[in-house]
Every structure is written in structure tokens, then in C-alpha cells.
Amino acid sequence: QVQLVESGGGLVPAGGSLRLSCKASGFTLNHYTLAWFRQAPGSEREFVAASKRYNSNPYYSNSVKGRFTMSRDNAKNTVYLQMSSLTAEDTAVYYCAADSDLITSSLRLSSQYDYWGQGTQVTVSS
Helix, strand or coil: CCEEEEECCEEEECCCCEEEEEEEECCCHHHCEEEEEEECCCCCCEEEEEECCCCCCCEECCCCCCCEEEEEECCCCEEEEEECCCCHHHCEEEEEEEECCCCHHHCCCHHHCCEECCCEEEEEEC
16 A cells, blocks of 8 residues: 655744655655645645656756755655745645656646645745
């Protein structure tokens, strides 16, 4: 049974940093494409970052590029999202997602992912 559990969210002042974790179970992390999405109130789910299976070079949305870093620890079956220089616009529920195989052009599409975590709230105070 595939399961994703996010943690690490919280309240942080603008300009601060936060690291989110996504613990995976029921599958081998390296065999799956992993991604982070976020959803603010009243908004659609938005792509943040993704890392294709067998490839450690992540893709980022323009809104977070240079501020967020996605990484994997295959030994711990955990994926991370290190966030820095946070602004109020980063406030959202952050979700971890996984899929067994996605082509690059599909990485940013939430509909293409089969598995999702429950989400973790990130609130940036201005």
C-alpha cells in the first residue's frame, strides 16, 4: 500500500526558512517520480517541484526557482523540500505526490499523479 506522509509545516516569518519532509512507504522511492504541489485557499493546486525516477535533478516552478530545493534520501525513503526566502505568497497547504512513471512534459500536471499525501500547512507571516 503506497502511502505518503508530509511533515514540517508551520508558521514562519517572511524571509525565513522551512524544510518539509515526505515519508514514503509501500514502494521504493528511487523507482518513482516525486513532486511537491501547493494549494492556497481559493486557488488551484500549483506545481512546485518534481524529481523524476532514477534522476536526481529536480524541476522547479519559476515562482520558487532559486529559493526552494527538492532532494531525496533514498535510504530513508524520504523526499524533502527546503524552502528559503519565504514570502506571504508561499502560504499554502503543501502536498507530496508520487507516480511510477511520468514523462517530463507531465511533471507539472497534478492530474497525472496517482498518489498523494494529506498535506502540511505552511503559513508565512508578513
